[in-house]
Amino acid sequence: MKPQDILTEKTSLWIFGYGSLVWKPDFEFRRSKVGYIQGYKRRFWHGDNFHRGNDEMLGRVVTLVEDDDECTWGVAYEVTGAQIEESLKYLNVREAVRGGYITKAVEFIPRGDGEAPLLALVYIATADNPIYLGPASCEEIASQIAVSHGKTGHNIEYLLRLADFMRAYCPEVADNHLFSIEASALALVPYLLASDPALSTL
Ligand SMILES: N[C@@H](CCC(=O)N[C@@H](CS)C(=O)NCC(=O)O)C(=O)O
Numbered sequence: 544m545k546p547q548d549i550l551t552e553k554t555s556l557w558i559f560g561y562g563s564l565v566w567k568p569d570f571e572f573r574r575s576k577v578g579y580i581q582g583y584k585r586r587f588w589h590g591d592n593f594h595r596g597n598d599e600m601l602g603r604v605v606t607l608v609e610d611d612d613e614c615t616w617g618v619a620y621e622v623t624g625a626q627i628e629e630s631l632k633y634l635n636v637r638e639a640v641r642g643g644y645i646t647k648a649v650e651f652i653p654r655g656d657g658e659a660p661l662l663a664l665v666y667i668a669t670a671d672n673p674i675y676l677g678p679a680s681c682e683e684i685a686s687q688i689a690v691s692h693g694k695t696g697h698n699i700e701y702l703l704r705l706a707d708f709m710r711a712y713c714p715e716v717a718d719n720h721l722f723s724i725e726a727s728a729l730a731l732v733p734y735l736l737a738s739d740p741a742l743s744t745l
Contacts (some may be wrong), residue, residue: 550659551624553621553624553625553698554624554627555621555665556621556623556627556630556631556664557567557575557619557620557621557622557651557661557662557664557665557677557707558572558619558620558622558630558664558665559580559617559618559619559651559663559665560617560618560619560620561585561605561607561616561665562585562605562606562617562618562632562705563594563604563614563620563667563701563703563705564617564618564620565617565705565712566704566707566708566709566725567704568618568620569633569637570620570622570626570629570630570633570634571622571626571629571630572620572622572626572630573621573622573623573626573726574621575618575619575620575621576617576618576619576621576651576653576654576658576661577617577618577653577654577713578617578618578619578651578652578653578654579615579616579651579652579654579660579666579723580607580614580615580617580649580650580651580652580663581613581614581616581650581652582609582610582611582614583607583608583609583610583613583615583660584607584608584610584614584615584675584720585606585607585608585615585617585718585720585721586605586606586607586608586678586720587603587604587605587684587688587702587721587724588595588605588606588608588668588676588677588678588679589602589603589604589605589606589642589644589668589672589674589675589676590602590603590604590675590676591603591604591691591693592640592674592686592693592700593642593644593693593694593695594637594641594642594693594694594695594696595611595640595688595693595695595696595697595698595700596691596692596693596698597691597693597700599687600690600691601674601676601687601691602687602691602692602693602698602701603676603684603687603688603691603698603700604605604642604668604698605705605721606644606667606668606669606675607665608691613725614711616629616709616713616716616718617688618712619651619661621655634666638666639666639677641676642666642668643668643672643673643675644666644667644668645666645667645668645669645673646664646665646666646667646677647664647665647667648662648663648664648665649662649663649665650662650663651663660714668688681720681724681727683722683731684724684727685724685725685726685728685731686709686727686728686731687726687734688702688724688728689728689731689732693726693732699728699732702724702725703725704727705721705730706721706722706725709721709722711721716744735738
């Protein structure tokens with residue numbers, strides 16, 4: 544019997560997304576829930592030399608940083624049966640091989656009264672990662688995002704789509720880190736459009 548043979552429709556795995564996965568999972572799933580994990584804060588502290596940057600100009604993408612007083616909102620996706628192997632194979636390339644993320648198990652708390660916590664897999668880039676960039680001011684992060692792009696697109700798209708997700712699905716959450724960087728990056732756009740009109744197609 545191959546390992547995947549035990550994956551019946553009743554076998555279920557939850558995968559928690561908090562960056563590009565909230566707006567672009569790009570794998571098949573049975574259902575999704577908006578909610579949060581405790582003990583982590585989302586920060587634009589990870590470098591990206593593939594999707595939103597390159598080796599000469601690293602993009603900045605989000606990772607999770609442990610902080611007992613914080614929580615991070617996102618989306619958990621349930622994959623069942625054959626979706627489990629397919630999603631993990633896809634995410635291993637997108638997140639681990641190309642993004643440098645590792646996997647951890649976390650407790651996901653769905654939004655809504657009476658929703659039971661769920662064990663979920665999450666992809667995290669840790670400080671020992673070779674392209675981990677670490678803390679910087681929101682202005683510095685915004686200016687790096689404003690001029691970076693990679694094989695998947697411009698780094699600003701990555702920032703704006705995450706901010707749009709939070710406003711649409713978690714309007715009650717004050718993610719100051721995210722929205723400060725967004726405001727700083729948007730303030731740079733007029734200057735960027737003058738130098739790179741292609742940005743107007745974002
Ligand atoms: N692991 C986080 C972050 C994922 C993330 O943003 N990963 C990058 C890899 S560096 C990615 O998939 N980017 C695709 C894109 O930029 O469209 C999540 O759960 O959303």
